[in-house]
Every structure is written in C-alpha cells, then in structure tokens.
Amino acid sequence: KHSTVYQIYPRSFCDSNGDGIGDIRGIISKLDYLSDLGVDIIWLSPVYKSPNDDNGYDISDYMDIQPEFGTMADFEELLSEAKARGIKIIMDLVINHTSDEHEWFRRALEGEEKYKNYYIIKKGKEGALPNNWGNFFADCPWEPFGDPANGEYYLHLFAKTQADLNYGCPCLLDEIRNILRFWLDKGVAGFRLDAAKEFYSGSVTKNVEVLNWIQTTAVELKEDAYLVAEVWEDFGAITRYYESQITSIFNFAFGNTGGKLMQVLRAAGNSGTVATFATALEKADGAYLGANPDYIDAPFLSNHDVGRIYGFVSGDPLRVKMACAMNLFMSGSAFIYYGEEIGMSGSGNDPSKRAPFVWNDARDNGTTNPPPECTLPESYPFGSLEQQLEDEASVYNYYRQAIAIRNALPAIARGRTTCETALNIDCVSAYRKTWNEEEVIILMNISPDAAQADLSAYGDWSVAATLSADGNEIVLNGTTLELPAFGVAVLIPNA
Numbered sequence: 001k002h003s004t005v006y007q008i009y010p011r012s013f014c015d016s017n018g019d020g021i022g023d024i025r026g027i028i029s030k031l032d033y034l035s036d037l038g039v040d041i042i043w044l045s046p047v048y049k050s051p052n053d054d055n056g057y058d059i060s061d062y063m064d065i066q067p068e069f070g071t072m073a074d075f076e077e078l079l080s081e082a083k084a085r086g087i088k089i090i091m092d093l094v095i096n097h098t099s100d101e102h103e104w105f106r107r108a109l110e111g112e113e114k115y116k117n118y119y120i121i122k123k124g125k126e127g128a129l130p131n132n133w134g135n136f137f138a139d140c141p142w143e144p145f146g147d148p149a150n151g152e153y154y155l156h157l158f159a160k161t162q163a164d165l166n167y168g169c170p171c172l173l174d175e176i177r178n179i180l181r182f183w184l185d186k187g188v189a190g191f192r193l194d195a196a197k198e199f200y201s202g203s204v205t206k207n208v209e210v211l212n213w214i215q216t217t218a219v220e221l222k223e224d225a226y227l228v229a230e231v232w233e234d235f236g237a238i239t240r241y242y243e244s245q246i247t248s249i250f251n252f253a254f255g256n257t258g259g260k261l262m263q264v265l266r267a268a269g270n271s272g273t274v275a276t277f278a279t280a281l282e283k284a285d286g287a288y289l290g291a292n293p294d295y296i297d298a299p300f301l302s303n304h305d306v307g308r309i310y311g312f313v314s315g316d317p318l319r320v321k322m323a324c325a326m327n328l329f330m331s332g333s334a335f336i337y338y339g340e341e342i343g344m345s346g347s348g349n350d351p352s353k354r355a356p357f358v359w360n361d362a363r364d365n366g367t368t369n370p371p372p373e374c375t376l377p378e379s380y381p382f383g384s385l386e387q388q389l390e391d392e393a394s395v396y397n398y399y400r401q402a403i404a405i406r407n408a409l410p411a412i413a414r415g416r417t418t419c420e421t422a423l424n425i426d427c428v429s430a431y432r433k434t435w436n437e438e439e440v441i442i443l444m445n446i447s448p449d450a451a452q453a454d455l456s457a458y459g460d461w462s463v464a465a466t467l468s469a470d471g472n473e474i475v476l477n478g479t480t481l482e483l484p485a486f487g488v489a490v491l492i493p494n495a
Contacts, residue, residue: 001226001247001296002413003040004328004403005090005335009304010047010069011055012356012368013338020369022356024070028078029366033385035085037341038403041226041333042082043192045304046092047075051101051161055304055350055371056092057194058099058162062179079187088189090226095176096195097162104175105163109146117169120155121145129153157198167199167210176214181221190218190226196249197231197241204240211244228298228333235284242291248298248333253284255300257312261326264429265319266312268486269447271426277326277446278419278431285331285417297332301340304354307347309340315381317343321398321469322446322486328402329412329442329488331433336399343382343395349373360386393471405465409490411438428453428483440464441491445483453481455491464492 014026024047034042046056049064056066065072082089098105108115122130122142129142130153142153143160155164165172180191193214200206211229218225228248231241235253242249254260260280267273288295301309301323313319320343328334339346339357346355351374359365361384370376388394406412415433420441423430427447433440441461445451450472455461456479463481466474472484481489 014366093191196229299330300335310345341399
C-alpha cells in the first residue's frame with residue numbers, strides 16, 4: 001500500500017485495434033513499459049458500461065465492461081498479466097450517483113418503490129423545487145422525476161443524467177456490497193472512490209459515516225483491500241475525513257495547482273516559502289496520523305480533472321523534475337497521472353487534460369485519437385516517449401530514477417516525517433523519514449541557484465541517492481553537501 005500508482009485514462013492511453021480509442025488490450029500491451037517505469041499499482045479510470053456522456057463517470061452497469069474498451073475476458077487478462085509483473089489494479093468506483101440509464105433508475109421510473117428508495121426523490125414545495133439549493137456542479141440540482149404532474153424531483157449534484165444515490169437505504173447498501181464483492185473476487189486490489197464528499201453533500205459527519213461503512217465492508221470482503229477517496233477539500237477537512245478510518249485520501253492540500261507543493265515550487269528561490277515545505281509535511285503527517293493511526297497518504301500532482309504540471313510551472317523542465325521528486329518522496333502511495341512522466345502538456349477544458357499519450361513522433365504505435373473538443377499542442381517540447389527513452393537527461397528517465405530510489409529506500413514511502421530544522425535553511429528543504437529502525441534525511445534545493453548544506457553536526461551519514469535536474473553532480477565535500485539548482489540528495493546513517 002506504500003506504492004507508486006499510475007492513473008490511466010483508458011480512452012487516451014493505448015489503442016490496440018486501430019479504431020482510435022484506447023482500450024484494455026492496449027493497456028495490456030504497455031504493461032512491460034509500466035513495469036520498467038517502476039509502477040506498483042494502476043488506477044484505472046472507469047471502464048464500466050456507460051452511455052459515456054461524462055467520460056465513463058455515468059455508469060449504467062457496474063458489473064460489465066464498456067464495449068469500446070473490450071470485454072470482461074480482456075479485463076481478466078489484464079488482471080492476470082499485471083499480476084505476473086507484480087502490478088495491481090484499483091478500479092475507479094463511482095457510487096455517489098448512477099446514470100439515468102442504469103436498471104435501478106429505469107425500474108424506479110416504472111414505479112417500483114424499492115428502486116425509488118435507491119435515489120433521493122422528493123416532492124416539490126408549493127409547486128416549486130424541493131429547495132433552492134445549488135452547488136458548483138449544478139445550478140439547479142433537481143430534475144422532474146417521471147411525470148411532471150406528480151410533482152416529484154430527483155437530486156443530481158452532477159449532470160441531470162446522473163441521479164444521486166440514497167445512502168439511507170439498506171437495500172442500496174446491499175447492492176454496493178455486491179459490487180465491491182464482484183470486483184474484489186475478480187482480483188482487483190481495491191478502489192478509488194469518486195466524489196467521496198458528495199454522498200451527503202455539505203455534511204462531513206454523514207460522509208464520514210458512509211466512508212467508514214465502505215472501508216469496513218471492503219476489508220471484510222478482502223482483508224488487504226486498498227481504498228483511496230477523492231475528497232477535494234483543504235487540509236482541515238481532509239483531516240476530519242480521515243476519522244472515517246479510510247485507508248487513503250488524495251492530498252489536495254499538497255496537490256493540484258493550488259496545493260502546497262506548487263506554492264513552494266512557484267516560489268523557488270524564496271527562502272521563506274521554501275522553508276515551509278518541510279514543516280507542512282510534518283504538520284500534515286501528524287494531523288492525519290492523529291485522525292487515523294493507519295492512514296497512508298496519497299500525494300499527487302495532477303489528474304484527469306486538473307491541468308498538467310507542465311502548465312503549472314510554465315514549461316520549465318527543471319521545475320517539472322523538481323515537482324516529480326517532491327511528490328514521489330512524500331510518504332504513502334504516490335500517484336502519477338499518465339503522461340506526466342514524459343512532461344506532457346494539457347490544460348483548459350476536460351478533454352484537453354485527457355489528451356493521447358505520446359508514444360512516438362509518428363503518433364502511431366498505439367497512440368489514440370484525441371477526445372472530442374481536445375486541443376492538442378502543436379508540439380511537445382520534451383518530446384515523445386520514444387525520444388526520451390535514450391536521453392539520460394529526459395523527464396522520463398528522471399521519473400524512472402526517482403521511482404527506483406523510492407523503491408530502494410523503504411523509509412521514503414513508509415516513514416513518519418519530521419522537519420530537519422538544522423538543515424532546513426535558506427532554499428534547502430530538509431526533512432527526516434523514520435520507519436522502524438530505518439532513517440533517511442531528504443534535502444531538496446528548491447532554487448534555480450546552487451546551494452550548500454553543512455552536515456558537520458550529523459556524524460556518520462552518507463549520500464545514498466541523488467537526483468540532478470540540470471545534470472550537474474551532487475557532491476559531498478567533507479561535511480559540505482553541494483547541491484546544484486533543484487538538486488536532491490537522500491542521506492542514510494552509516495552502519
């Protein structure tokens with residue numbers, strides 16, 4: 001569970017049959033690539049049967065595969081081939097709502113009371129909506145249910161074709177349990193829980209109760225099931241959600257364009273801001289640990305809902321690499337969005353954030369067609385994967401090296417984090433990781449200028465690993481560590 005997780009948006013990853021749409025067999029064909037990169041887990045964005053009006057997040061059948069992606073036999077082969085390479089699969093589980101084409105909703109429309117209870121359906125008030133409440137996703141989250149003359153409305157926090165589920169219904173909970181069992185029995189390792197703060201939108205307490213139920217149920221079905229929840233909130237709210245005892249929650253306080261990691265990286269060279277990175281890591285670790293002693297952090301940089309790192313740092317290759325190290329050297333299961341390992345660009349509308357993976361310059365070898373309304377750049381400044389494979393200074397090889405270091409030194413992913421105050425000086429961010437008897441100290445020069453760190457007070461430590469963003473060597477001269485621009489060093493105590 002302290003893994004390197006790779007998110008795949010199937011439609012844009014790899015096309016195996018030439019129809020321009022990425023598919024499951026395309027993913028199978030690239031498993032060796034992911035294994036070489038160092039990936040432990042694949043987070044598979046939705047592949048369920050769906051009308052696909054919302055990139056697969058409008059599910060019409062939780063126990064079937066979208067035909068354009070392949071068959072259930074293809075999915076089972078993916079599980080088997082991934083397992084042979086030591087890679088696990090987690091499914092994207094969208095259980096805040098279903099498509100209005102789901103059998104449950106159709107049967108509710110036909111008047112079956114059992115299925116009406118699966119959804120949040122209310123009578124209007126005095127000829128108006130049940131209430132005037134709106135949210136970020138829908139100005140009017142109520143839609144007439146069935147015959148408008150009945151005066152009933154169903155809730156939809158997202159699109160009107162996505163009806164919200166009612167977690168106060170015991171029969172619905174039985175259905176959710178069956179869905180979990182179905183996929184866990186097939187061999188998936190766990191689930192990413194979509195929109196996990198919208199089961200009871202606006203009520204942290206009730207959402208925590210639902211997450212606790214899902215976590216407890218999944219572990220009853222599979223003892224080592226791994227769950228990671230999408231709670232798009234700040235640090236304080238994420239801490240409260242960990243009271244659900246959910247294994248992991250995406251660390252939005254650090255990820256995305258507004259998170260701590262990008263705040264620090266944009267201020268590279270500002271010693272006052274850089275110094276706050278290590279202290280923020282310590283504060284978050286302590287708070288999350290206090291809410292859930294078994295929590296596993298889920299740091300990330302970008303995903304299918306946000307722009308890519310390239311745009312966050314204005315295309316600066318050194319900052320792209322530094323972002324990689326800052327993310328992958330956080331504790332927990334670190335998430336990589338497909339294409340970040342080659343520095344792909346992509347921002348603006350959602351389709352542009354889900355552009356085809358650039359396997360080679362010819363845009364063949366499995367390269368998909370862009371999603372509708374996707375704006376492709378004229379070129380990718382860092383080049384295709386094919387170009388980057390043999391370039392030791394490429395973004396790809398930096399990612400590969402960072403993952404290898406993370407895997408070789410278990411304390412990086414598993415350790416409790418404390419700021420190393422004596423070294424956290426100027427633009428050198430320094431923090432210690434402690435796991436059982438193992439310790440590492442990580443030093444990052446978050447600056448476009450070279451820096452030094454004085455290790456004279458640290459006794460017998462040595463440099464176990466380094467990452468150079470600009471190609472200049474990281475050297476320990478006596479007790480002085482020389483760090484080039486955006487250089488990273490990992491220290492370990494000598495035996």
